[in-house]
Amino acid sequence: MSSSVGASPHRFFTEGLKMEKKKDRWLAVVVLAFGIIYVVTTLNLPRAPVGNPMGPLYFPLGFGILTIVIGSIMLFQSIGHEKVSAHGEEVTKKSKQYLYVFFGVILCVAYAILFDLTGFIASTLIFLTVFLFMLNGPRRWIANLSIALLYTVGVWYLFEKVFLISLP
Amino acid sequence: MSTLEYLMQGFQVVLQPVNLFWISLGGFLGTVIGMLPGLGPATGIALLLPLTFVMKPETALITMCAIFYGAMFGGSRSSILLNIPGDGSAVASCFDGYPMTLNGEAEAALAISAIASFIGGLISSIAFVALALPLAKIALIFGPPEYFALMVLALTATASMSEGKLLKGLLSMLIGLMISIVGLDPQSGVSRFTFNVMELQGGIDFVVVIIGIYGLGEVFKNLEKIKIKNAIQPIKRKFGRIWISKEQWKRSLLPILRATPIGFFIGILPGAGGTIAALMSYNTEKKLSKEPERFGKGAIEGLAAPEAANNACSIGAILPTFTLGIPGSGTAAVMLGALIMYGLQPGPLLFEHYPEIGWGIVASLFVGNVVCAIINLPLAGLLVRVLAVPPKILYPLITALCFIGVYAINLSAVDFYLLILFGLLGYAMRKLEIPTAPLILASVVGRKFEQSFRQSLMLSQGDFFIFFKSGISIALFILAALSLFYPMISAALKRKRTSN
Numbered sequence: 001m002s003s004s005v006g007a008s009p010h011r012f013f014t015e016g017l018k019m020e021k022k023k024d025r026w027l028a029v030v031v032l033a034f035g036i037i038y039v040v041t042t043l044n045l046p047r048a049p050v051g052n053p054m055g056p057l058y059f060p061l062g063f064g065i066l067t068i069v070i071g072s073i074m075l076f077q078s079i080g081h082e083k084v085s086a087h088g089e090e091v092t093k094k095s096k097q098y099l100y101v102f103f104g105v106i107l108c109v110a111y112a113i114l115f116d117l118t119g120f121i122a123s124t125l126i127f128l129t130v131f132l133f134m135l136n137g138p139r140r141w142i143a144n145l146s147i148a149l150l151y152t153v154g155v156w157y158l159f160e161k162v163f164l165i166s167l168p
Numbered sequence: 169m170s171t172l173e174y175l176m177q178g179f180q181v182v183l184q185p186v187n188l189f190w191i192s193l194g195g196f197l198g199t200v201i202g203m204l205p206g207l208g209p210a211t212g213i214a215l216l217l218p219l220t221f222v223m224k225p226e227t228a229l230i231t232m233c234a235i236f237y238g239a240m241f242g243g244s245r246s247s248i249l250l251n252i253p254g255d256g257s258a259v260a261s262c263f264d265g266y267p268m269t270l271n272g273e274a275e276a277a278l279a280i281s282a283i284a285s286f287i288g289g290l291i292s293s294i295a296f297v298a299l300a301l302p303l304a305k306i307a308l309i310f311g312p313p314e315y316f317a318l319m320v321l322a323l324t325a326t327a328s329m330s331e332g333k334l335l336k337g338l339l340s341m342l343i344g345l346m347i348s349i350v351g352l353d354p355q356s357g358v359s360r361f362t363f364n365v366m367e368l369q370g371g372i373d374f375v376v377v378i379i380g381i382y383g384l385g386e387v388f389k390n391l392e393k394i395k396i397k398n399a400i401q402p403i404k405r406k407f408g409r410i411w412i413s414k415e416q417w418k419r420s421l422l423p424i425l426r427a428t429p430i431g432f433f434i435g436i437l438p439g440a441g442g443t444i445a446a447l448m449s450y451n452t453e454k455k456l457s458k459e460p461e462r463f464g465k466g467a468i469e470g471l472a473a474p475e476a477a478n479n480a481c482s483i484g485a486i487l488p489t490f491t492l493g494i495p496g497s498g499t500a501a502v503m504l505g506a507l508i509m510y511g512l513q514p515g516p517l518l519f520e521h522y523p524e525i526g527w528g529i530v531a532s533l534f535v536g537n538v539v540c541a542i543i544n545l546p547l548a549g550l551l552v553r554v555l556a557v558p559p560k561i562l563y564p565l566i567t568a569l570c571f572i573g574v575y576a577i578n579l580s581a582v583d584f585y586l587l588i589l590f591g592l593l594g595y596a597m598r599k600l601e602i603p604t605a606p607l608i609l610a611s612v613v614g615r616k617f618e619q620s621f622r623q624s625l626m627l628s629q630g631d632f633f634i635f636f637k638s639g640i641s642i643a644l645f646i647l648a649a650l651s652l653f654y655p656m657i658s659a660a661l662k663r664k665r666t667s668n
Binding site: 027031038045046047048049063066067073101107115116120124136147152167 | 339342353357384394563571581591595621
């Protein structure tokens with residue numbers, strides 16, 4: 001079942017076809033490099049002490065080699081589409097988009113660290129508050145704070161009392 | 169005991185108040201999650217999986233099935249009202265569902281979508297009952313080589329059919345298989361790709377993979393456009409009676425009955441999910457129609473057919489999951505993983521040794537269908553208000569839920585970094601248009617896949633010929649090769665036709 005559904009696939013195709021080719025070539029190089037590293041790592045794995053010494057290696061080796069094959073085909077397919085022109089306007093617009101993704105990831109890492117240090121309630125409360133302030137804006141601080149508080153307490157109650165899963 | 173007696177036993181399990189309660193709640197939560205754009209059934213089940221840890225296995229699986237149907241019912245709500253599909257399989261519901269809303273027929277659209285889903289689900293459940301035991305018996309004659317061949321078929325078919333991108337599908341599959349390799353090798357004790365990290369020795373929990381790829385990955389993807397898409401479309405909040413007229417019913421009945429078998433059989437096939445089923449039935453109706461020009465402008469049969477196919481497909485996909493251990497879709501793979509997590513082996517023994525679970529699930533197909541229809545018909549107007557919750561508030565809450573879910577698996581936070589890593593991977597895959605379903609499928613069946621391979625080699629003392637000894641495995645390999653090369657062949661044929 002596919003989960004990634006663009007809202008407007010048609011527009012995407014006409015705008016991004018050339019960018020796609022460039023992206024595909026990068027992807028092919030990454031895939032190829034990854035496959036090679038994977039095979040080398042696999043060959044350095046310890047052999048099995050019992051049974052067929054190569055037993056544990058067959059599958060990873062096969063996967064690595066297949067990855068190299070796929071990377072090669074992708075690279076082969078992407079060569080010959082040299083003309084690439086990026087729209088400067090689009091790039092600036094995009095870098096702003098990625099800012100939120102970047103902050104989102106940073107927040108997640110911070111949450112993971114905080115969770116260990118302070119336990120569920122404090123870390124979740126802080127995480128949600130910061131995240132909501134970032135997305136929803138500081139002007140709606142009452143809503144942000146109350147949502148964060150209600151959600152944290154609600155989840156905590158549900159897990160501790162109803163599902164009997166203790167959160168730290 | 170006959171199949172019917174078993175089924176009655178299953179109903180006894182399902183109709184216990186506890187289970188009935190969870191079916192209703194699961195169906196409700198599934199509907200809500202299914203409605204939210206970007207959150208499909210697989211994500212829904214993955215996110216709610218931790219909640220089922222404290223339940224008895226049969227209750228847990230029944231609840232998950234209910235979430236699954238709920239999500240299938242709910243997925244089309246936003247297609248119809250906002251022209252935004254809740255998940256891939258609801259794309260076809262936009263084609264005529266949204267025009268119906270524009271024509272002022274939102275009530276009829278919501279009603280027919282629930283009715284078609286209900287009928288499609290009901291007929292498929294009956295087919296499920298008829299096919300479950302025979303299929304499970306086939307599994308008895310399967311040895312490790314045949315299982316290996318079957319999994320090769322399932323994996324290649326998923327990779328090549330999921331979104332029509334063969335190479336990227338295969339790549340996704342390989343990543344999933346590589347994920348499944350990490351940890352101590354169960355046969356030799358050699359630790360593979362653990363990079364001396366203690367926590368990785370036990371392998372990577374597939375739940376973390378699923379929540380990361382589907383849940384967190386989706387959140388990251390949506391953060392990109394969260395500030396741009398400011399204009400929240402006004403959503404209709406007041407509804408008249410959600411029902412259809414006699415004339416609309418007459419138009420829809422035959423399409424529903426045609427779409428159901430299409431959906432069911434596509435569901436059984438590994439790889440081809442609800443998206444393909446819905447699109448195929450839509451196209452079939454358009455071709456058969458006497459007035460194809462009405463399609464795309466609010467033809468009710470153009471909504472009824474994909475809706476029925478969609479639900480029939482989801483039930484079809486569970487059939488090989490529980491009888492053979494081979495999931496028919498990404499969502500079914502999640503359910504298979506859950507089954508394994510409860511220490512249950514899918515296959516004939518599931519129905520023999522744990523009839524309360526096996527037949528409970530079957531009976532829950534019927535009950536869940538009824539419950540979801542009840543939730544979705546009278547309450548539709550109320551439920552769609554969920555769609556008015558702005559994503560700015562929704563996504564932080566979903567992110568927190570992802571983390572809590574992962575915490576609940578092992579009651580520890582060690583997997584959090586893995587979760588973020590998989591979230592980033594899921595995000596990258598969405599950006600690069602790499603389908604995610606093959607990865608999920610591969611990471612769930614990967615270990616068993618390797619086991620079957622090496623068990624076969626042990627049986628034959630290292631002779632690779634064992635894989636081609638039985639007719640079944642040869643046939644399965646041929647099918648796998650066909651599924652792999654079919655896209656190329658059909659593309660070549662097309663090119664020939666256009667050049668002529």
